[in-house]
Amino acid sequence: MSTSQFEATIATSISVVRRERELRGRYLEQIEGEGSPRQIPLERPQLVIGRGEADVPLTSLRASRQHAILTLKGMDFTIRDNESHNGIFLNGVKIHSAILRDGDVLQVADCAFIFREG
Amino acid sequence: MTMPAFVKFWGTRGSIPTPSSWTRVYGGNTSCVEVRFDDTMFICDAGSGIRELGKDIITRQPRPTELHLLITHTHWDHIQGFPFFTPAYVPQMQIHLYGESKDTNRPYELLSGQMSSEYFPVSFSQLGAKIISSHFNDSQATIGGVNVRRFPLNHPGGCSGYLFEKGGRKIVYATDNEIVPQPGDVFPDPDDEGPLRQVPKTLVEVTQGADLLIADAQYDDREYASKKGWGHSSSFSVTDWAVQAGVKNLAIFHHDPEITDKDVDLKIQSCIKRAGRLNGQLTIFAAREGVELKF
Numbered sequence: 212m213s214t215s216q217f218e219a220t221i222a223t224s225i226s227v228v229r230r231e232r233e234l235r236g237r238y239l240e241q242i243e244g245e246g247s248p249r250q251i252p253l254e255r256p257q258l259v260i261g262r263g264e265a266d267v268p269l270t271s272l273r274a275s276r277q278h279a280i281l282t283l284k285g286m287d288f289t290i291r292d293n294e295s296h297n298g299i300f301l302n303g304v305k306i307h308s309a310i311l312r313d314g315d316v317l318q319v320a321d322c323a324f325i326f327r328e329g
Numbered sequence: 330m331t332m333p334a335f336v337k338f339w340g341t342r343g344s345i346p347t348p349s350s351w352t353r354v355y356g357g358n359t360s361c362v363e364v365r366f367d368d369t370m371f372i373c374d375a376g377s378g379i380r381e382l383g384k385d386i387i388t389r390q391p392r393p394t395e396l397h398l399l400i401t402h403t404h405w406d407h408i409q410g411f412p413f414f415t416p417a418y419v420p421q422m423q424i425h426l427y428g429e430s431k432d433t434n435r436p437y438e439l440l441s442g443q444m445s446s447e448y449f450p451v452s453f454s455q456l457g458a459k460i461i462s463s464h465f466n467d468s469q470a471t472i473g474g475v476n477v478r479r480f481p482l483n484h485p486g487g488c489s490g491y492l493f494e495k496g497g498r499k500i501v502y503a504t505d506n507e508i509v510p511q512p513g514d515v516f517p518d519p520d521d522e523g524p525l526r527q528v529p530k531t532l533v534e535v536t537q538g539a540d541l542l543i544a545d546a547q548y549d550d551r552e553y554a555s556k557k558g559w560g561h562s563s564s565f566s567v568t569d570w571a572v573q574a575g576v577k578n579l580a581i582f583h584h585d586p587e588i589t590d591k592d593v594d595l596k597i598q599s600c601i602k603r604a605g606r607l608n609g610q611l612t613i614f615a616a617r618e619g620v621e622l623k624f
Binding site: 287289292301302303304305306307308309310312 | 620622
């Protein structure tokens with residue numbers, strides 16, 4: 212076996228261990244309701260959507276004060292209805308909770324958001 | 330005060346687990362649905378989705394200690410997750426596994442059989458939980474105040490659907506069921522022009538007015554045409570069933586392993602259009618892993 216067969220293997224100090232991708236920038240894109248259009252970065256492991264002093268503040272009277280909660284679990288954001296009066300809708304379906312995926316349309320009170328993953 | 334019922338999808342795929350970028354939205358795990366009334370927790374099927382459910386149960390506060398496992402039938406995609414169900418290894422846990430009768434419990438036999446040493450390193454007898462062979466009386470049982478009714482479905486080898494009722498709420502789990510188009514039905518119906526198809530009266534009766542019907546609609550008409558007798562339905566036939574029964578919400582379930590999230594979306598759109606044309610007053614959506622509904 213000649214050494215030339217190994218010439219393609221170049222000694223290097225570069226680590227070949229797979230590198231986990233950093234969490235992509237995820238955000239809510241508000242497309243309907245007061246305050247739209249706007250982008251809301253999801254930069255914390257838990258955010259409250261609601262009327263008044265919430266992380267994602269809404270002005271609609273149809274929104275409860277702590278209407279829904281977004282929580283980062285592992286690599287996924289989950290949304291949960293926080294016993295709101297008018298509920299939350301995912302792609303037009305009333306839900307209690309769900310793992311969000313890119314492109315999901317979320318309705319909270321009079322507002323609609325698109326969940327975006329990077 | 331009536332407590333709400335919760336339904337959560339842990340596995341929605343049919344036939345075989347399908348992890349892929351193109352199944353990321355609706356999920357790739359096989360059948361497993363949690364139905365919860367107050368503190369009474371039912372698990373419908375033990376497909377691969379039951380693994381994540383098991384991990385979740387272990388973290389709940391308070392942690393449930395009594396589970397009711399209802400298997401529709403023992404085809405692989407409905408039992409394959411059980412050996413990976415963490416609560417089955419927890420000594421304080423009681424798992425009721427329901428069979429056909431006092432003397433026959435095929436799910437118990439098959440779930441234990443798939444844990445023989447030829448298939449799996451841990452035997453059924455080594456499980457820490459107390460696995461209790463339970464049964465229905467004349468297809469009825471009252472469990473934790475919930476009336477549960479078992480009813481037959483059309484699937485090779487036999488299959489059962491389950492109706493859960495309590496406090497005026499009605500949830501139906503009916504997967505792996507073939508609605509066979511009858512003479513006079515417009516099938517296939519590529520342009521969606523035909524009238525309501527004929528659906529077995531027994532199915533319409535048991536699901537009448539249900540808050541939620543979770544139903545197998547693995548195929549569309551085109552796919553079903555080449556898979557008659559395989560025990561799964563066309564989505565149009567299932568839509569017609571839900572319209573005739575006046576159900577409020579229809580969850581299309583048991584997604585074919587070959588179809589993508591986009592295909593599922595298109596199927597749902599076609600079902601919504603058909604239901605609207607046939608004056609159905611219901612919400613139709615695709616069952617999706619990780620989604621929880623409240624009734």
